[in-house]
Amino acid sequence: MNPTRLSLVAYARISDLSGKRRTLASVLGVEAQHTACEAMARDAGAIVIKRYTDNDRSASRGEHRPGFEAMLADMHHGRTADGEPVQGVITVDVDRIYKTPAQWERFVTAFRAAPGRLFMDWRGQRDLYAPDAEESGLQDVSTVMRENSRRSDRTRRWHAAQAQRGIAHTGGRTFGYRPVPGSPGTIEVVPEEAAVIREAVAACVEGRPWGSITQIFTGSGIPTENGGPWRTQTVKQIISSPRLAGLRMLDGLIVTDQAGEPVLGSWEPIVSPSEWAAVRERHAPRHRAPGGRSRAGRGRTPRKYLLSGFLLCGREVDGGLCRCVMSGCATKAGQSTYRYACRPRSDGGCGGSAVRGEWMDREVADLVLGVLAAGRPGVLKQPAWSRxxxxxxxxxxxxxxxxxxxxxxxxxxxxxxxxxxxxxxxxxxxxxxxxxxxxxxxFNDDGPERLRRWEMRPNEGGYGLRQRRALVAEVLTSVLVFPAGRGTRRRRGEGYLPILKDGLTGRQVT
Structure with a gap:
């Protein structure tokens, strides 16, 4: 590498909210940005030493961006994970990096962690160390936010006008319909797909289980868009779409005319409005507030159960073990308040294994505490806090x-x-x-203290869920849970196989 050339890191991001999620088009979007960044760097006599990419990630919605976080961490440390010095940042436009005041503050703080760095976008080089850099950066954010708001308003008004005219939303092809060649904004029914939808809707109205309804799609032989297996959630989204009944919905409400009557679309419906309404009674998709956040809250839902993500289904399926991750869920009857269960076949599992949550937690807790009891305080280590x-x-x-x-x-x-x-x-x-x-x-507690605090409630000084899960993760990579048979009471130490981390030994469990 030429020592006189600045070593820059490049950042690319695409929100890709246009119906092309996780497709070649989205990949090409970020690849084109990186290509442009490398060309700009060459023109400036610099070189790109590392790329950071967030594909299908919205900055304005506050989504977690692993690429952005990794870039900030490397800027604070002054070097990439490969030991290359970070002497500047290049991107096609600042709105790829930040769109909110908090993102701007975090970025410029990391950028200024070392002196003399170069920042460049399509407009050229910018001095982020200048006295007025904070004000100009916040002006950038305000401009971006205003443009986003105007764009959203224009898009919303356009969709509302299209809906009032009965024109279908054509953001991407949906199952059951396809665009009419040479006629923009017009869609037509795909007969073989419509037949599957009608059968599934009828099954839903009859009250058949979702797994059975999903099997209708699987048995049709028609592949999903990405070629994978049919999942229940995908099926729910398809048959609950108002488009099937010739209707359009905006902000969670059916579009109506001035008399309050539903505006019928110009496309052919696949099911009747009454059939669609019956489906919606069973499944109403979660409505998102303007801006994309769920009305129920924002961010990822935290773990609720101790062993979420650790338990694997050990039921024999097709000559092998299922090994689907078992999910924690509340129970409506019985002595247990929650259980861990394999997902249904329609969701990638076998649906044939479950275990009482309290019993499984106690078994694993005894195992983990027993393995750790032999260790000295301070033996457990977690990575240094990265921020x-x-x-x-x-x-x-x-x-x-x-x-x-x-x-x-x-x-x-x-x-x-x-x-x-x-x-x-x-x-x-x-x-x-x-x-x-x-x-x-x-991690620094000794065995007796660890046992004492495990048995206590968090509000009494005991370990919280995060601490307990961290201790489990230090001992286990996973636990295979074997089906016990309906009505069979599980006995201590039986019916599961813990997979210990390398170098650890514990009591034999069969």
Missing amino acids: ARELNAIQGRLDELRTRQRLGDITETLFRQRATVLSEILDDLLAEKRAWEAVEAC
Whole structure:
């Protein structure tokens, strides 16, 4: 590598919210961005040493972006995982990297973790160390947010106008319909697919199980769009679509005319509105609020059960073991309040194995605590907290901002705006640090103390779910759970096979 050429990292992202998720088109989108970045770097006499990519990830919706997080971590450390120095960042446009004030603050903080770095986008080089960089960066964010809002408003008005005219939404081909060649905005029924839909809708109205309904699609011989097996969730989405009944829905409501009557589409319906309504009574898709977030909350749902993700189904299927991950779920009857069960066949499992949650948790807890009891305190190690540098840098920026306020170097409006954002970032970092420290503390406990705190409730000083799962993960990679047979009471130490991590030994369980 030429030592006089700056070593840049490139970032590419595509939201891909246009019906082409996880397709070749989306891959080509980020690849084209990286190609453009490398060309711009060559023109500037620099070289791209690493690519960071977030494909099918929205920045404006606040989705987790692994590529973005990895880039920030490497900038804080000053080097990539391969040891290459990070001397700058290049992207096709700043809105690929940040679209919110918090994303901007986090990015510029990481960028300034080392002096003399270069930043470049399609407009050329930009000085992110300049005194007015914060203000110009926030102006970029405001511009992006305004454009997003205007674009969303235009799109919403266009869809509303199309719906009032009875024109189908043509964002992507849906099962049962296909675009009419040479007639933009027009769709026609695919007869063989429509027959499957009618049979499935009739089965749903009759009250047949979802697994049985999914089997109708599987037995049709018609492949899914990506060639994989039919899943229950996909089938639910297909047969609950208002398009099948010649209707359109906006913001969770059927589009109606001025008299309040449903606007009928210009395409041929596959089922009647009454049949569709009966399907919706059984399955109403979760409605998303404007901006894409679920009305039930945002972010990934945290783990609720101790062994979620650890248990594998051990039922024999087609000459081998099922090995589908068993999911935790609440029970409506019996002594147990929850259980772990294999997914149904229509969802990739066999549906033939389940175990009481409390019993399984107790068995695994005894095993884990027994294996760990022989170890010395401090033997367990978790990776160092990866965001320590970011925490210190954000705290430093907040302190600097408060100093500027005292000196009168910043307007009160801008101070409040930036201080609020930085404080929220700091709170998130501190919460993550506390969670890491809690796991570290339980790793340093001795055997008796670990047993004592495991038996206590979290609000009484006992371990929380995150600590317990961390201890389980230090001992086990997985647990094979074998079916016991309907009505058979499981006995301690039987019916499951723990798979210990390399180098660990425990009591033999059969």
